[in-house]
Amino acid sequence: MSNRAVILWLGLAMSSWASLPPASTRAFLKSYCHDCHGEQTQKAERRFDTLRFDLSDRDNLRRWQEILDVLHRGEMPPRKKNVAQPDAPEIRVVVSWLETELPKAYAKLKSTGGQTIYRRLNRFEYRNTIRDLLGINTEFIDPTELFLPDEEEEGLDNIGNALVTSDYTLQQAMAAAEKMIQRATRFGERPKTGRWSFAGPVMKKKGGILTEASRQLNPYDEIFEQAGPAGRTGYVAISDLPEGVPTTGRYRVRVSASSNNQRHPWGEMIPTDQDRASRLGVVIFNAREVQGPRYHASDKRVGEFALPESGERRMVELEVLLEEGWAPRFSWANGPFRAYSSGEKLLKRYYPKLYRERPDRRLGTKAKNEHLREMGRLLIQNNLGPTIRVHRVEIEGPLIDQWPPMGHQLMYGNGEVRSEDIERHLHRFANQAFRRPVPRSEIAAYVDLVRRYEGKGKTATEALQIGIKALLASTSFLHLPELNEKLSDYELASRLSYFLWSSMPDASLFDQAKRGELRKPKTLRAQVERMLKNPKSTAFVEHFTDRWLRLDKIGSMPPDSKTHRLYYTENLDAAMKRETHLFFGHILKHNLDIATFLDSDFTFVNRGLAELYGMPPLEDAELVKVAITNPRRRGLLGHASILTATANGIDTSPIIRGVWLLESLLGTPPPAPPPDVEPLSPDLRGAKSIREQLAKHREITACNDCHRRIDPMGFALENFGPIGEWRDTYPESKSTIDASAQLPTGERYRDINEFRALLLKRKHLVLQQLARRLLEYSTGRILEAADRVDLDHVIETAKKNGGGLRDLIHAVAQSESFRTK
Structure with a gap:
């Protein structure tokens, strides 16, 4: 050499x-x-x-x-x-x-670090973008219902590397575009506001034995039990509105209702909290698909209202968005669960002289049904148990603020579609759909497409719709193109809006981008503040929280309805996620320290969560902020959402919860288990404790190093059951739970409270993990080794500015990683 x-x-x-x-x-x-x-x-x-x-x-x-x-x-x-x-x-x-x-x-x-891959919108972002672009309420109709599930990478569903675009994706995008265009099209005269009035009983047919007996004897509808997934009846629907409302829009609903026998002598058979007001629930549902009294997955609870104990009627009024074919119906939100049934048991218990045994089976179904109806009629005539009565319902709508609607105007303008206006319509639509100024040369191919269909006999409107469909299936709409190393103002506007809103930029962002102001630090900070105050930031609060903490797993393994009835009667799956969303949102709004996630003196609960947590009783289904008096519920580790997402619906595993703590909260994930080692199942047999099983598992050399890190994390949460309920013993073995352990560092703890104190010493790890997840979520890519400097800079910037969650969001938005490709 x-x-x-x-x-x-x-x-x-x-x-x-x-x-x-x-x-x-x-x-x-x-x-x-x-x-x-x-x-x-x-x-x-x-x-x-x-x-x-x-x-x-x-x-x-x-x-x-x-x-x-x-x-x-x-x-x-x-x-x-x-x-x-x-x-x-x-x-x-x-x-x-x-x-x-x-x-x-x-x-x-x-200089050669990772870059964001040219990525497409995920399903959540697509739905929100269609909502804001065309003014369609995607709570009622999901344009992505036929899309394949989004691929994930490290728990995030907006990573460009994972979001592939296949021929099937494009086919479904075309089908969704056509469907959404038709829904947003509103030619014709402004719909007239209608008014409907229904006197009780408003449900003329359907319902159980007691429901039918009551409406035959009384000028009102009566509700005897709580409706829900496990319920058979429980709703009062409007029989004279079988097809729902005729037009999509905003409606005003008024209902007159009263409470009957809130305080009653039948508490042994009908267990209700007689100190709590009976609550009328208002639910909207797809009337064209669902039988009136039965629960359906389309049900959306839109309100609850306390009724006077005196039995005085209360007129309730609210405004709701109703899709064509949808209607309101009414329930007893905090009623008993299957306590009345057909009324036979109550009649036998409280009116034995009126009770009659069922006829011989050999007499047939007709004799049995006649007997049940007679028993029901006798109970209604002598009922001292609690019910809710619905006396009258009034509906007014649609209440229209703008006609034609925003989406229609974006596509067609305000008048008749003329052939000579095609290019102008396409250009206006493309500027919004592509989220940037579009040169006319870029839409020339779309104009040619429309002209070809006009030449084949399509009307100007039909041909324009084909052009708009092509725009909505184009790469520029379905993807977030980032062509510059340093993001342009318009690219930065989209990155910011999909970070905090999971949707397209609004007029203010477009205006700042047009003036070239958005990349200026002061302007960018002001926009972040404005956007966080906008209700659309709920998308960030909920979607990011679900992905960071893996709350998306809730519902994948629901608990048994017999052992965890409260989970279903109080809709705890939704309530527990809502608690954590509100908790995150409160920390963000008030810029609280990151340590609040580990140790807080407050949370958000409703009556179901309060009961689950053993807190003082609450009346409402809406969650409210409450002080935590029992330290075991402080911070995220006391949230039912976390504890349910890390359980299997039947039992708990320290392994699963320990891995979650290391991965999601501390950002120090253990390696994957060796392929030749059998996984350890939760202790379902009660023959030996899970602690003994894990101790034996750690005797395997290949397992020891990881499990000495995992198991002590999970043991701290063993007192919490599959839906976050507190337990002192295991349900199968009845053995006392030992929630103590020693960490690899030699530190020991005796219970969840001492473990939380040890976690607080690792607050810097939580901050680092949260910063990492925010950077990955906001940029659409997993961080690489070369990003460590920028990650550390984000953390130090947030600390310098106060160390709150809002400070961290601002540091992310100002970071080099966020502002570059």
Whole structure:
């Protein structure tokens, strides 16, 4: 090799590694790491005796970062017998060297760091964009109902690398576009506002034995039980509105109702809280698909109202959005669950002289039904139990503010569609749909498409609809094109709006982009503040929280309806997610410290969650902020949503909950289990405790290193059952639950409260994980090694500005990663 070649080789070697590690670092690894991560043994698939010092290699850089992280956390070397422990000066030398050299390596890698892949809208973003573009209420109709589920990467469903676009995707996009165009099209005269009035009983047919008996004897409808997924009846629907309302729009609904026998002597058979007011529930449903009294998945609860204990009628009024074919119906929101049935048991218990045994089966069904109707009539005539009565219903609508609607005007303007206006209509629509100024040359092909269909005999309107459908199936609509290394103002507007609203930019963002102001830090900060105050930021609060904390798993394994009836009678699946959404939203609104996620003195509950948590009773189904008096419920770890999402609906597993804590909250996920090791099932047999099973599991060498990190995290939550209820013993074995453990650092805790105190010492890990997730969610890509410098900068910026959640959002929006491709 020539001298020139040697010099060149040396130069390349020196450029890839600024300074070789000191001998003390190599000696440190040999003394304290090689026994577990060396030639003979590679625990957690990590080998350090061959680890190269070339930090220009991303894999090497990631390994060195892992070493620095575990030294910072005090997790390695493991605190075990016969495992040598370094003293503080030895650790300081290695940490100091790594903290000096890793930032240099990140800086060199940054020029070729990760970029956001040209990604398409996910289903959630598509629905919201159609809503805002065409003015369609996507709560009633889902334009993505035939789309395939979005692929996920590390729990996020908006990562460009995972969101592939197939021929099927384009076919479904075309079908959805055609359907949405038709729904947004509103030619013709402004619909007239109609008024309907229905005197009781408003439900002329259907219902159970008691419902039918009551309306034959009384001038009102009577509700005897709570409706819901596990209920058979329980609703009062309007028989004279069998096809629902004729036109989609906003309607005013008035209903006159009263409470009957709130305080009653039949508490033994009809268990109700007689100190709580009976509550009338208002539900909207698809009247064309559902039988009046029965629950259906389309049900949407829109309001609850307390009725006077005195039995005085109350007139309730509310405005609701109703789709064509939908209608309101009414329920007893906090009523008993199947307490009345046909009334036979109540009659036998309280009026034995009136009660008659059922006729012989040989007499047939007709005799049986006649007997049941007679028993029902006798109970209604003598009923001392509680009910709700519906006396009258009035509906007015649609209440229209704008005609033609916004979406129609965007597509067609205000008048008749003329052939000479086709290009103008397409250009106006493309500017909104593509979320940027569109040169007329770009829509020339769409204009030609429309002209061809006009030539084939289509009317100007029909041909224009074909052109708009093509625009809605185009790459520029379905994707978020980011063509510049430094995002343009319009690209930044879209990135910001899909971050905080999961939808397209509004007029204010477009205006700032048009003026070239959006990339200015002050303008960007002002827009973030404005957007967070907008109701559309609910999309961020709910969708990001679901993905960060994996609340999307709730409902995938629902609990047994017999052992966890409260889950169904109080719709806890929705309520528990709502608690965590409101909790996150409150921390964001008030810019509270990140530590609030771990330890808070407040939460949000309704009557169902209050009952589940053992809190003082509440009346309302709406969640309200309450003070936490029992420390076991402080922070996220006391939320039923977290505890349900990390259970299987039947029992709990410290492994699942421990992995969730390490992955979602602390951002220190354990490696995947070896493929040749059998998974450990939850303790369903009651033959031995889950603690004993896990102890045996840790005896397997391949499992020990990971489970000594996982299991102590999960044991802290063992007192919480499958839906977050507190328990002191296991339901099968009746053995007392031991929620104590020792962390790999040697720290011990006795219960959830002491464990939370240990987590607070790791607040910096929660902040780092939350910052990472926010950057990934906002940019649509998983962070890489080269992003570490920007991640650290976001964290330090947030700390400098106060360390609150809102500070962190601003730091993300101002970051280099967010403002570049």
